[in-house]
Amino acid sequence: MAVSGPEVLIGRGLLKDAILPEREERRRVAVVTDAGADGIARPLVVQFEEAGMVAGLVEIPVGEAAKSLAVAESVFEALNRLGLSRGDTVVAVGGGAVTDLAGFVAATYLRGIEAVYCPTTLLGAVDASIGGKTGVNVGGKNLVGVFAHPSRVVIDIGVLENLPTSLTAQGMAEALKAGLIGDPELVDLLEEDGLGADLEQVVRRAVAVKVQIVAEDFRESGRRAALNYGHTIGHAVEIGAGLSHGEAVAVGMVAAGWISTEQAGFSEQDRVLSIISQLELPVRLSTALDPARVLELVRLDKKRDADGIRMVLLEAIGVPVVRAVDEATVLAGLQAVSPV
Ligand SMILES: NC(=O)c1ccc[n+]([C@@H]2O[C@H](COP(=O)([O-])OP(=O)(O)OC[C@H]3O[C@@H](n4cnc5c(N)ncnc54)[C@H](O)[C@@H]3O)[C@@H](O)[C@H]2O)c1
Ligand SMILES: [Zn+2]
Missing domain, CATH: 1.20.1090.10 (Dehydroquinate synthase-like - alpha domain)
Structure with a gap:
């Protein structure tokens, strides 16, 4: 079955400008990130607030530890506290672990709300953020999840140029x-x-x-x-x-x-x-x-x-x-x- 994918924006410095697709009904944004990427995520929270939205940062554990049902539940609860509704958006800022978990949360919260991914690792940019596989580890890796595309993937090459060599x-x-x-x-x-x-x-x-x-x-x-x-x-x-x-x-x-x-x-x-x-x-x-x-x-x-x-x-x-x-x-x- 052919399914059209998200819009993928690739360029240097993209995160400095407005990154969200136009959406009349959007009032609230949850920015999901981890400690390795929160320096990139925080300015986005400010960007969304300056654009008149209610924005909150939701920090999850680093690496595979983030991809669990327990962490997903804690993020669902954070979305409740932020009061997200159907017209709102989850923005994932981080490597593949963050986009896999945040994508799963967005695809299932209120039976599915918009997700936007900002991959901050090269692996995230070329692989994990593309293709619509989201999920968590339950026993085996990625055994629970859904196929769901974000509405947009924003790949800032400037971010990727500053990665440690091992991540590159x-x-x-x-x-x-x-x-x-x-x-x-x-x-x-x-x-x-x-x-x-x-x-x-x-x-x-x-x-x-x-x-x-x-x-x-x-x-x-x-x-x-x-x-x-x-x-x-x-x-x-x-x-x-x-x-x-x-x-x-x-x-x-x-x-x-x-x-x-x-x-x-x-x-x-x-x-x-x-x-x-x-x-x-x-x-x-x-x-x-x-x-x-x-x-x-x-x-x-x-x-x-x-x-x-x-x-x-x-x-x-x-x-x-x-x-x-x-x-x-x-x-x-x-x-x-x-x-x-
Ligand atoms: N959905 C898919 O199709 C798909 C495909 C490939 C991989 N994946 C998943 O992606 C995950 C691996 O992705 P990954 O390698 O990005 O791992 P990751 O998300 O665990 O990130 C690796 C490390 O880099 C740190 N980090 C993130 N951005 C950084 C930055 N800009 N500068 C410095 N450090 C930064 C993170 O905090 C973490 O410690 C796995 O869980 C894998 O299953 C999913
Ligand atoms: Zn792989």
Whole structure:
């Protein structure tokens, strides 16, 4: 089913100007943020007050700790206190954890009110804020949530230019993924300029890949699966080795690239390895993982179905295919990223 997505604004300094879409009935705004982004969120509260609205700041815990039903409930209560009604707006200012949680709250409060996202991490900008998946962790990651788009996504490149290198590298992992599955020129750009690549170009291109794929397959019945490239083994090593998501996806893309070379005729694995290294991301694990544990984690992942383990492979850069693979193949991919 094709669903039209939000308006995505990308530019330097966007948060300094009015960021909300025109809306006659809007009186109140709740700005949801965390400690890592509240320096960016506070001036927005002032901006909304100066525009005549009642605005409140709702601070949630940092990182994955924010994505729980308990935190969602505390934000619902804050919205009650602020007196938000159907015509009002939740503005999420932060990384993917903030937009996932605030998006879930907005999509369910009063059966759905407007959300606007201001992603403040590169990963948030190129991935989490695009595509309409919202949710919280209940037992497993993202197991409870709804598909709902914000009305607008405002990506201020100036904010992204000031990120610590580790957060930039994490976002670059997802940008590289976008390039590998849908934009060979983005891969060229990352190959030429590494972490110094022009962020506006990187964001525009990576967002365009995701927007295009999501428009074709909002509820992930087919083509959207390509966005999971590097995530099957990636998620397993994220949990198993305690890597950050971006690092895990980098390792997962190396493993998937190796399997693609063996099974799908992919011929550019060496190039991908050198790009990942240039982005200061790992190409292998630093400690060995128990293969049985990795298989268990892969089986638990949502990408399983009756045919076995479904993985996204590359026939070429820009040409992803979804294949059912057996456990021996997954283990061979793991071997390719195990410590030497
Ligand atoms: N909805 C989706 O489609 C989707 C896609 C990808 C990832 N995600 C989710 O996104 C989350 C990961 O996103 P993330 O990497 O942005 O993590 P995050 O939101 O946890 O942010 C990472 C850290 O950066 C800090 N931070 C935020 N903005 C900052 C800034 N401008 N300067 C300095 N520090 C800043 C945060 O406080 C946090 O400590 C995960 O929960 C993941 O499940 C969702
Ligand atoms: Zn990811």
